[in-house]
Amino acid sequence: MSNIKPVIRVKDLVAKYGELTVLEGISVDIMPNEITVILGASGCGKTTLLKNILRLYEPFAGSVEFWGENVLDMNEKEFDDVLKKTGMLFQGGALLNSISIYENVSIPLEMHTNLDRDLMDKVIRVKLNLVGLEDAAHRLPAELSGGMRKRAALARAMALDPEILFFDEPSAGLDPITSEALDSLILTLKKQLNMTFLIVTHELASIHRIADKIIFLDGGEMLFYGTLEEAGKAGIAQMDHFFEVGRF
Amino acid sequence: MNLRVENNILYVQTDMDKFSVPELKSQFMRLKKSGDLEGISVIDLEAVNLIDSAGVALLDSFQQALEEDAKLLLTRGAQPKIRSLIDTFSTTKIKFAPIPKPQGFWESAGEATVNFYTKMVAALTLASEIFYYSFVGLFTPKSKRKGSLTQQAFLLGSQALPIVALLSFIIGFILSLQSGVQLKNFGAGIFLADLLSITMVREMGPLITSIIVAGRSGSAIASEIATMQVTEELDALRMMALHPIKFIVVPKFHAITIVMPILVMFSIIVGQIGGAIIALGMLDISMESFISRSVNILALKDIIISFAKSIWFAWVIVIVGSFYGFEVKGGAEGVGKATTSAVVTSIFAVIVFDAIFSLLYL
Numbered sequence: 001m002s003n004i005k006p007v008i009r010v011k012d013l014v015a016k017y018g019e020l021t022v023l024e025g026i027s028v029d030i031m032p033n034e035i036t037v038i039l040g041a042s043g044c045g046k047t048t049l050l051k052n053i054l055r056l057y058e059p060f061a062g063s064v065e066f067w068g069e070n071v072l073d074m075n076e077k078e079f080d081d082v083l084k085k086t087g088m089l090f091q092g093g094a095l096l097n098s099i100s101i102y103e104n105v106s107i108p109l110e111m112h113t114n115l116d117r118d119l120m121d122k123v124i125r126v127k128l129n130l131v132g133l134e135d136a137a138h139r140l141p142a143e144l145s146g147g148m149r150k151r152a153a154l155a156r157a158m159a160l161d162p163e164i165l166f167f168d169e170p171s172a173g174l175d176p177i178t179s180e181a182l183d184s185l186i187l188t189l190k191k192q193l194n195m196t197f198l199i200v201t202h203e204l205a206s207i208h209r210i211a212d213k214i215i216f217l218d219g220g221e222m223l224f225y226g227t228l229e230e231a232g233k234a235g236i237a238q239m240d241h242f243f244e245v246g247r248f
Numbered sequence: 249m250n251l252r253v254e255n256n257i258l259y260v261q262t263d264m265d266k267f268s269v270p271e272l273k274s275q276f277m278r279l280k281k282s283g284d285l286e287g288i289s290v291i292d293l294e295a296v297n298l299i300d301s302a303g304v305a306l307l308d309s310f311q312q313a314l315e316e317d318a319k320l321l322l323t324r325g326a327q328p329k330i331r332s333l334i335d336t337f338s339t340t341k342i343k344f345a346p347i348p349k350p351q352g353f354w355e356s357a358g359e360a361t362v363n364f365y366t367k368m369v370a371a372l373t374l375a376s377e378i379f380y381y382s383f384v385g386l387f388t389p390k391s392k393r394k395g396s397l398t399q400q401a402f403l404l405g406s407q408a409l410p411i412v413a414l415l416s417f418i419i420g421f422i423l424s425l426q427s428g429v430q431l432k433n434f435g436a437g438i439f440l441a442d443l444l445s446i447t448m449v450r451e452m453g454p455l456i457t458s459i460i461v462a463g464r465s466g467s468a469i470a471s472e473i474a475t476m477q478v479t480e481e482l483d484a485l486r487m488m489a490l491h492p493i494k495f496i497v498v499p500k501f502h503a504i505t506i507v508m509p510i511l512v513m514f515s516i517i518v519g520q521i522g523g524a525i526i527a528l529g530m531l532d533i534s535m536e537s538f539i540s541r542s543v544n545i546l547a548l549k550d551i552i553i554s555f556a557k558s559i560w561f562a563w564v565i566v567i568v569g570s571f572y573g574f575e576v577k578g579g580a581e582g583v584g585k586a587t588t589s590a591v592v593t594s595i596f597a598v599i600v601f602d603a604i605f606s607l608l609y610l
């Protein structure tokens with residue numbers, strides 16, 4: 001077990017917005033083919049953690065390694081290659097609004113591959129199929145429901161067959177059924193494509209369904225990292241409270 | 249007195265426990281009766297070392313008593329243990345505020361200068377990135393999406409064309425009307441053609457067009473980018489290993505560089521038509537001589553300046569628009585602010601640069 005290398009290694013990460021320190025000294029290893037769930041109260045810095053790992057905001061201090069290489073030392077071009085193997089699903093989907101979801105999925109392929117029209121079309125269809133949106137391909141994002149938009153964004157994030165997927169609150173604003181469907185899609189991707197996931201979510205049901213590991217953030221620090229089972233025994237008051245309140 | 253009022257702040261200068269509370273309360277009531285508490289919006293607790301539930305109850309009653317006058321009552325300066333006691337016992341959800349550092353004149357002047365300076369640096373950095381990627385983009389067709397240039401150019405041009413035409417016509421007409429009357433008095437009506445031609449080519453054509461393009465396209469650029477920032481679309485682009493400047497700004501930059509000179513040319517011609525109506529109708533100049541004088545007066549230098557101006561103004565509009573777009577903070581209302589600032593700043597910048605051009609190349 002111990003010779004498995006982490007896909008992402010975060011060391012002593014400090015994240016700030018101007019003067020405001022949001023995260024302090026976060027260190028964690030994200031293991032391959034695992035679903036790691038980030039938990040914590042609203043505003044505790046979960047989105048900030050994802051964005052700092054992905055350099056959408058530059059971390060203030062610390063290091064972030066992807067596949068053993070510190071990405072903070074990379075220039076933009078080198079980091080582009082890391083990003084091509086990484087996808088992210090944003091809280092609101094973040095689809096480009098002026099073009100159809102088919103075109104949204106096609107952008108990464110157009111920009112980064114030399115596939116001809118026919119092959120590209122096939123790839124796009126496969127990805128839309130995967131999320132069950134083949135019939136909505138030519139609709140604009142504004143014409144879709146929230147759940148469909150998230151699935152479209154997932155298809156786009158999957159366009160280049162990434163090895164790691166980041167999700168920011170995938171089930172926020174979804175009904176339990178749709179949310180469950182999204183979870184099984186995530187589990188399928190994990191099993192069949194050997195993907196690694198880092199997921200921010202509040203939903204207890206979802207956590208129980210998918211989480212291999214849990215990161216618990218509170219007050220800018222990581223209070224816990226481990227399995228769901230260990231979380232129950234860890235005796236961390238804030239986290240116990242979180243699980244207690246979320247149960248229904 | 250254990251209560252003191254200064255600058256609309258109520259200072260509590262003693263411990264607040266069940267023993268001191270009655271005295272504090274009567275002092276408070278006296279202050280209130282004498283009207284000294286009007287306009288109080290902050291209670292300062294920095295000097296309080298001890299508080300109990302009676303003290304908190306007193307704070308609550310201060311809150312309720314003051315609330316009619318001041319909706320936003322804040323408490324500040326409390327030590328952590330005092331704060332947590334207040335949090336536990338308060339029934340009115342007392343809000344806390346940090347104590348502001350006093351700011352002197354030099355400090356605020358310094359801060360404004362530093363702000364302006366950092367903004368300028370950010371804008372210039374963005375400008376250099378835009379120039380760099382626009383230049384590089386000319387030779388790497390893959391960095392653009394197919395069709396985005398023609399689409400952008402068409403959008404820009406077709407949006408601005410009707411209003412540029414209308415305004416240029418009116419301005420050409422008015423300029424000629426005003427100067428025609430004067431020139432006629434001196435029997436120099438024939439010079440109207442020269443005058444209008446120079447004015448339209450060197451000044452009015454580029455200026456009118458830029459102001460309209462700033463209003464239409466500059467605002468569109470700012471609001472598009474700002475919206476994408478707010479909805480995380482820019483982050484999403486970055487996640488697709490795309491560069492927002494290359495992907496969004498560069499096609500617009502190329503498009504505007506092509507379209508602007510065409511619009512300016514158009515504006516000049518339509519302005520001349522407006523002038524021709526006066527020349528032919530009021531000053532009895534023939535069509536042939538109007539046209540030939542208009543063309544002959546122009547030196548190559550005038551035309552070059554006209555083009556240089558229009559391209560330079562176009563770049564200013566794109567850069568200012570994208571700067572405010574990328575800089576946006578907050579949600580939907582941030583987008584509106586960014587758009588307004590972009591339009592105001594780019595029109596201002598265009599006029600300033602116009603003045604500089606005119607001074608440099610008279």
Ligand SMILES: Nc1ncnc2c1ncn2[C@@H]1O[C@H](COP(=O)(O)OP(=O)(O)O)[C@@H](O)[C@H]1O
Nearest residue numbers: 017020022040041042043044045046047048049
């Ligand atoms: N762009 C930003 N600028 C300044 N502060 C921000 C920005 N984004 C988030 N914050 C602040 O950082 C903190 C953490 O935010 P976030 O990571 O979005 O929380 P979460 O995703 O856990 O709800 C919050 O206090 C939020 O107000």
Ligand SMILES: [Mg+2]
Nearest residue numbers: 046047091168
């Ligand atoms: Mg968030």
